[in-house]
Each structure stands twice: as C-alpha cells, then as structure tokens.
Amino acid sequence: MNDERSRALYDRALSVMPGGVNSAVRAAIEPYPFFVQKGDAGHVIDADGDRLIDWVMGLGPLLLGHDLPEPVQAAIQRTASEGPMYGTPTEVEVDLAEFVARHVPSVEKIRFVNSGTEATVSAVRLVRGATGRNKIVIMQGGYHGAQESTLVEGDADTPAPSSAGIPHDFAKHTLPVPFNDEAAVQEVFDEHGDDIAGVLVEPILANYGIVHPVDGYLETLRELTDEHGSLLIFDEVITGFRVGGLGCAQSRFGITPDITTFGKIIGGGFPVGAIGGRADLIEHFAPTGDVFQAGTFSGHPVTMAAGLETLTFAAENDVYDHVNGLGEQLRGGLTDILADQAPNYTVVGTDSMFKVIFTRDGPAREGLEGQCEAGCTQNPECPRFGFCPKNAGDVKRAETERWRRIFWGKMREQGVFLSQNQFESQFISYGHTSEDVERTLEAYKHTL
Template sequence: MNDDNSRELYDRALSVMPGGVNSAVRAAIEPYPFFVQKGDGGHVIDADGNRYVDWVMGLGPLLLGHDLPDPVQAGIQQRASEGPMYGAPTEIEVDLAEFVVRHVPSVEKIRFVNSGTEATTSAVRLARGYTGRNKIVVNQGGYHGAQESTLVEGDHENPAPSSAGVPQAFAEHTLPVPFNDEEAVREVFEEHGDDIAAVMTEPILGNYGIVHPEEGYHEFLREITDEHGSLLIFDEVITGFRVGGLGCAQSEFGVTPDLTTFGKIVGGGFPVGAIGGRAEIVEQFTPSGDVFQAGTFSGHPVTMAAGLETLKFAAENDVYDHVNELGDRLRRGLTEIVADQAPQYTVTGTDSMFKVIFTRDGPGANSLEEQCPAGCRQDPTCPRYDYCPKNAGDVKNADTDRWRRIFWGQMKEQGVFLSQNQFECQFVSYAHTEEDVEETLEAYKEAL
C-alpha cells in the first residue's frame, strides 16, 4: 500500500504536536500511523486513498458506524444550524437525561460533562465528598482516564504514580488490586475500610485486552462496599450502551452500582462524558450540593442531540441484534482459527466487543473442543480456564510486541484496521456487514 501522504502528514505533525499526535495511543504503530481522510459505513479511507475495514470505530463511540442514519444526521444538523452553544440550559439536555434514567438501572439523576476522563475525575471527587473519605480502590490495568487519582501503578501496599507529574501524595490515596481477586479486595478493606470512599471498576476490563469478570466478582464488590459504607462505581465509558444494550453492562451482570460513569456512545461520536447514579449522591454536585463540578461545554446541544438520536435509533431498530450477532460470528470464527493456527492464543469479548490476546501458554490443541465457543467467559469447566487472562497482569505478559510490530501491520496490509496495540478493544458497528466479517476472518488466517 502507498502511504506517502500519511508519512508527509506525520512529518508535519511532528513539528507542531508532541509525538505528532493528540492522543498517545495513535502513535503506537511504528514508524508512523496512517492518517484518516474520511469514514464510509464500516470502513475508513486514509490520506492515500487506501480503504480499510474499521474495527476501531473511534475507540468505541461509533455504535452506528461512520454513515449515520437519516434521523440521527438530521437531529445533529438541526442543532448545529441553530447555533453552536449558549452557556444556558437547553431542552435536549433534559431529553437525553430522561432517556438514560429510564433505561440504566443505577441512574436516578445524571450530570453531563465532556469526556470519559472528566466523568471519572468528577465521580471520584463526588464519592469522596459524599462519604467524607479519601481512598479509592481500583483494579490494576483498569483505565479510568488521564486523571491523577487513577494514573497509579503498583499494589495497595506500594502505590506509585504511573505518569510524571502526579505527586506521590496523590497516589497514596489510590489502592490498586488485581481484577478478579476477591482476597486482595478483602485485604484493603481490612486495612483501610474506614477511609475507602469507593471501589471503581470497569464491569469488563476494556483497555487491557478485554477481561471478563469471574462469576460472583461484581456481586462480591457490591456486598463488601455496602458492608463498609463505601460506594461502588462502575466505569461504563466503554461498555455503556454497548454491552447489555440500553441497560448497559450492569443490567447484563445484574449488579447495580451507586454511581456509573459514561462516555463514547452516550454522545453519539461527539465529545462527552456523564456521571449518573442514586439521586441522593448525584445531588451533592453543585449547585444542589457542595461538590464543585462545572464546565463551559457540558451538555453541549449538538452532542446531546447526537447521543439522544443515536440511542433512540438503537431502541427503535435492530441495532443491538445486528452488532451482537456479528460480534458473535467474529468471535466464533476467530476461536476456530486460533484453535487451528495458534492454540495458545485467547479469543475474548462479548456482545459487539472482540479481541485476540496473544497469550503464551494454553492447553493442548486436542483438548479445545469444549472451550468457550465465542470468547472467554471465565468458565471453570473450559480447558482454557487456567490459561486465559484473569487480570491485567496476565494480558501484559502476553506477546504484545509481536501483536504490535508484526501482526497489526500484516492486518493493515490486508485492508483491516485493528486497534493500535494489544490492549485496546475492537468494536462492531451497525454499518458492518457479514462480508466485512468474512474478509476479516480471512485476514486473520493469513496474518496468524
């Protein structure tokens, strides 16, 4: 494939932007990323005219794909034509808030913000303000945005900043534990229970390969936070309105958190975030409470219209049936390919999320007939159970360099755009087709 224009654009970008990008993951591919000119349904076309099946979908927000259905497009254009923004409330904010409250089990009230990072930052502040406590328990490898309270690595005994610029004093209030590790959670509550404001977790780890919870894990988190008077926060920036449909992942798992953070799909592809939850907690935000939260662009009318029209279209059409069926077909096809060509690798995902993790160990190929057929479900009866990733550390120990340095480029050469590293999710959209799935499976066969 010719990539002269992308190379020239990256050369220009390096002169005016750090690393040539505005978000670090975009530069994960070496020696340089391709630059997108436009989207087309379930595809993107780069600056050199190369066309790719797009399974990145903006890193998750594009549930409907790049070509928006007419009613969604019309709703966005109407709001944009009426003026960019006002610094005053609009009816569309109320409409979207009412829609979310009707469909998401945990949400009685909601505050809209401008990004997933802003949502999780505000949720942490809210939890601390509501409980009068300082510490936050997070899962190692769980991603909760570029904020000081969660850019923390290590374990609960030795937390440390994972980024320059974060004071060690901040990190000491964050207690990282492995995902799916109930004993580690018990230990931090035994030691710090009186000062834990909240446990914040993704229902499914979505920025570290895709790791499914073991049965009972979220129920355990619900019980132990209730026991100690702490809050349970589900970060559904990735899973919200993708896993579990309009009820989000919490409805699929049957566990209701105290607070939920949103982003991506709730804004229909425009910058957005939100914090929803029990009314008595969310009302602690100013002006009704004492926890300060504000934003010039919060509740932006164009974003609110995009989110509402996207979710209404999904509710009134076969969007979730379509994307989940294609996701299932992808994962089943990948499971068969991996069993034949790379039996140590693990297929993960659920609904319209999917990934192949390049795990290094696995059961014998002749024992794979009884494995999870469409993505790892942490099933103890599965022959892969002892080998499939249970937490972020397991994913980090996979062959991530091969994924990025060899496999990604081989898929690109076959016209398939996958997320730029081993850790980010891949997503199915309403614009994808059975032909896109078959083309992608053939590319996996060749690249693996």
C-alpha cells in the same frame, strides 16, 4: 500500501504536536500512524486513498458506524444550524437525561460533562465528598482516563504515580488491586475499610484486553462496599450502551452500582462524558451540593442531540441484534481459526466487542473440546480457564510486542484496521456487514 501522504502529514505534525499526535495511543504504530481522510459505513479511507475495514470505530463511540442514519444526521445538522452553544440549559439535554434514567438501572439523576476522563474525575471527587473519605480502590491496569487519582501503579501497599507530574502524596490515597482477585480486595477493605470512599471498576476490564469478571467477583465488590459504607462506581465509558444493550453491562451482570460513568456512545460520536447514579448522591454536585463540578461545554446541544438520536435509533431498530450477531460470527470464526493455527491464543469479547490476546500458554490442541465458543467468559468448565487472562497482568504477559510490531501491520496490509495495541478493544458497528466479518476472518487466517 502507499503511505506517502500520511508520512508527509506526520512529518508536519511532528513539528507542531508532541509525538505528532493529540492522544498517545495514536502513535503506538511505528514508524508513524496513518492518517484518515473519511469514514464510510464500517470502513475508513486513509489519506492515501486506501480503504480499510474499521474495527476501531473511534475507539468505541461509533455504534452506528461512519454513515449515520438519516434521523440521526438530521438532528445533528438541525441542532448545529440553530447555533453552536449558549451557556444556558436546552431541552435536548433534559431529553437525553430522561432517556438514560429510564433505561439504566443505577441512574436516577445524571450530570453531563465533556469526556470519559472528566466523568471519572468528577465521580471520584463525588464519592470522596459524599463519604468524607479519601481512599479509592482501583484495578491494576484498569484505565479510567488521564486523571491523578487513577494514574497509579503498584499495589495497595506501595502505590506510586504511573505518570510524571503526579505527586506521590496523591498516589497514597489510591489502592490498586488485581482484577478478579477477591482475596486481595477483601484484604484492602480489612486494612483500610474505614477510609475507603469507593471502588472504581470497569464491570468488564475493557481497556486492557477485554477481561470478563469471574463468577461472583462483582458481587463481592458490591457486598464489601455495602458492608463498609463505601460506594461502588462502575466505569461504563466503554461498555455503556454497548454491552447489555440499553441497560449497559450492569444490567447484564445484575449488579447495580451507586454511581456509573459514561462516555463514547452516549454522545453519538461527539465529545461527551456523564456521571449518573442515585439521586441523593448526584445531588452532592453543585449547585445543590458542596462538590464543585462545572464546565462551559457540558451538555453541549449538538452532542446531546447526537447522543439522544443515536440511542433512540438503537432502541427502535435492530441495532443490537445486528452488531451482537456479527460479534458472535466474528468471535466464533476466530475461535475456530485459533484452534487450528494458534491454540495458545485467546479470543475475548462479548456483544459487539472482540480481540485476540496473544497469550503464551494454553491447553493442547487436542484438549480444546468444550471451550468457550465465541469469546472467553471465565467459564470454569472451559479447558482454557486456567490459561485465559484473569487480570491486566495476565494480558501484559502476552506477546504484546509481536501483536504490535508484526501482526498489526500485516493485518493492515490485508485491508483490516485493528486497534493500535494489544490492550485496546475492537468494536463492531451497525455499518459493518457479514461480508466485512468474513473478509476479516480470512485476513486473520492468512496473517496468523
């Protein structure tokens, strides 16, 4: 591929932006990222004119793909033409709030913000304010945005900031535990239960390789928080309105959290975040309560219109049947390819999410009968169960550098754009086709 223009743009960008990018993950590909000129259905065209099948989809927000259906596009254009924003409430934010409250089990009231990070920052402040407690339990390797309370590594005994600029005194209030480890979270509650404000967890670890919960794990979190007077926060910034359809992942698993954070799809491709939950909890936000939260661009009318029309279109059309069907086709095809070419590797994902984790160990090729057919679901009867990733540490121990330094580039040469590292999810959109899936499977077969 000819990257002459991307290289020139990156050279310019390095002079005026740190690392030449505005979000660190975009620089993960070496020696430089390619620049995108435009999107087209399930594809992107880069600055040098190369067309790629796009499985990144803006890192998740683009449920409908790059070509928005006419009613969605019309609503965005109409709202933008009426004025950029006003600093007052608008009807469309009420409409979107009512839509979310009708469809998501945990949501009685909602506060819109401007990013997933802002949503999780506000949710952590909310549970601390509502409970009068300080400590937050998070999952090791889980990502909840660029915020001080969750950029923490280590374990519950020795938490430490994972970024410069965060005082150690902040990190001591965060208790990291391994995902899917019931004994570890039980131990943390035994020791700190009286001071734990809440547990912040993705129902599926979706930003670190796509790791399903083992049977009973989310139920354990629900029981422990109830028992100790803590609050359960589901971070559905990624899974929201993608896994489990309009009911989100919480409806899939049958667990109702106290608070849910949203982002990505809820804004239809525009900057957005939201915190929803029980009315008595959300009412702690100012102006009705004593937890301050505000933002100039919160409830931005163009974002609200994009989100509402995207979700309405999904509700009234075959969007979830289409994307989930392609997901089954893609993950099933990958499972067959890996069984033949790389039996140690693991296919993960559900609904319209997928990934191949370059796990180092697995059952013998002849022992794969009865494995999960279209993505790991943590099935104890699966011959891979003892080898498939159970937490972020398991994903990190995979061949992450081979994935990034060799595999990603070879897939791009085959015309397939995958997420920039081993950890980020990949997404299917309404703009993708069965032909896109088959071409992608051929690229995996060739590259592996």
